[in-house]
Amino acid sequence: MSRAHLVIREDADRIKAAHWCSIAPVGTRIQFQRGSRSLSQNRLLWSRLTQLAEQMTWHGVRLSAEDFKDILTASLRKSRVVPGIDPGSFVVVGLHTSGMDKEEMTLLLDLMSAFAAEHGIIFRDEEDGTERVQPEGQGSGL
Numbered sequence: 001m002s003r004a005h006l007v008i009r010e011d012a013d014r015i016k017a018a019h020w021c022s023i024a025p026v027g028t029r030i031q032f033q034r035g036s037r038s039l040s041q042n043r044l045l046w047s048r049l050t051q052l053a054e055q056m057t058w059h060g061v062r063l064s065a066e067d068f069k070d071i072l073t074a075s076l077r078k079s080r081v082v083p084g085i086d087p088g089s090f091v092v093v094g095l096h097t098s099g100m101d102k103e104e105m106t107l108l109l110d111l112m113s114a115f116a117a118e119h120g121i122i123f124r125d126e127e128d129g130t131e132r133v134q135p136e137g138q139g140s141g142l
Helices: 011-023 039-055 065-077 102-118
Strands: 080-083 090-093
Touching: 039 065, 039 102, 065 102
Parallel strands: none
Antiparallel strands: 080 090
């Protein structure tokens, strides 16, 4: 077996994983990671980022949805700013959302809700176009 993936859904999956570990050759790399974010979280993320870009000017500049993703992810991940290659340029490192699990994505969506509320942005529900206001202190629950 050169590569195998297993999602643990029940005890039988744990047994299978243990068996694979017991027969794996020395030098085999085994990685455990949480499940990735859900498709509904991803849709909500990009819907809200697009709405931020449409409704908000950030320090006098209109930003894209991708720009807002970078700003919010940098805040969540407490990213670092390092000098860039070109003189006078800077790069924020550690911004990737693609590897976020459900819990991290929920934290990002909650941060986005708080940020939007501070700036008077109201998100519309993606499905029916109605406004959805998340009560203070309530997580997105996705």
